[in-house]
Amino acid sequence: MPTARDIIESVLEHPSVFKSREKLYPEYVPAYLPHREEQLKSLATYFRPLLLEPGTISQRVLLVGSIGTGKSATARRFGSDFKHLARQRGIKLEYVHVNCHRDRTLYFVVQEIARQLHIPIPPRGLSAQEMFQIILKHLENRNIYTIITLDEFDYFIEVAGNDAVYFLVRTYDEHPELTKRISYIFITRGLTSLSRLDSATESYLVRNVIHFKPYTSAELFDILKYRSSEAFYEGTISDDVLNYISELVGVDTGGSGNARLALEILMLAGTEADNEGSPTVTIEHVRRAFAKTNPNLSIMINDVIKHLPLHELLILLAAIRSLRHSSEAYVRIGEVEEEYQRICEEIGEKPRRHTQVYEYVMDLKKRGIIDARVSGKGYRGKSTLIGISIGPLELLEKHITEIIEYKRETE
């Protein structure tokens, strides 16, 4: 019997598809941000005066976009690169990134700014306003400029309120004599949260807005291609797999366009491959990963299939078997129909006609159980393609087979 140590060692020595898994963690800021070139260019344009005439302007820019559209990554990348470019020009500039989801009050935000700037603050007794004065003085004494990003700014508006926002972002309106050493980037998911502010502060914030649209599948493919080249060993993950993830998540192919989700699926799929000892990541690993990121979908499917008519279940079973057999993301409807006829023959059921089969396929699609699309690039001729996005298909097949048996016994 293997000892505990043997077991642990066998896992440790087991080769992995990952070369550098941490490159996929949300906190890692990649050097390249494909499809965010325009946003970076806009940021550089807005902040250029900080390098040309430092101290004359306190800039503020608002980044707006839905979840996982690269707002934080773009702000961090910009901040880090801009800091270095400023230093090359002899300007001391610091970049500070505060997450207002964690630090929601004025006190915590100011404390966090001081911490990141390494400004010692007496441990007790100071108000947020007093701490902020210490920060301003420190920057002045050391001739430092800063860009402060307030990420998830919606939370700050909600919890800290209008006066806190006013205090923070309009310092230089109150004290026009000061050298303008602080500029801001605000990040929000939408503009509605800003309507809680008084109209003067709101219009002050929305003057320079940069929009981040949800990613299309083609854009996600480029992102995943680049991120996987950093994180995975060469040859362990194919373009077909990356393409499949991109299509599951792309906004133009029915997903949310969220890069965070796409990267999570990529990482979980790699973990599935490792757990299985597989040298490559397969479509089936992606299905399992997708199911993990979407537990409600699995529950919903398991629930819905109990109530499907027998022949719709047989078609679903045929689709699963065809997909398992092909190991591709999609199979043609014709193959599924042939498999369905074979299953019917095996169990002595009279197969339904083609039009009925097609209707059942469309019903399965409408219920979100399968994905049916018209073939495009890479396929000869036009045909309906069928895919199933959650796995393991093996378990789904077992589950459906049981339901079919039960239905045939009781009906």
Ligand SMILES: Nc1ncnc2c1ncn2[C@@H]1O[C@H](COP(=O)(O)OP(=O)(O)OP(=O)(O)O)[C@@H](O)[C@H]1O
């Ligand atoms: N263009 C891109 N290239 C490479 N990686 C990207 C790109 N856009 C986003 N990412 C990655 O996707 C993940 C989510 O991005 P990010 O956190 O920047 O999104 P966000 O818009 O700030 O989302 P949220 O509103 O949830 O905070 C991060 O791991 C980030 O590195």
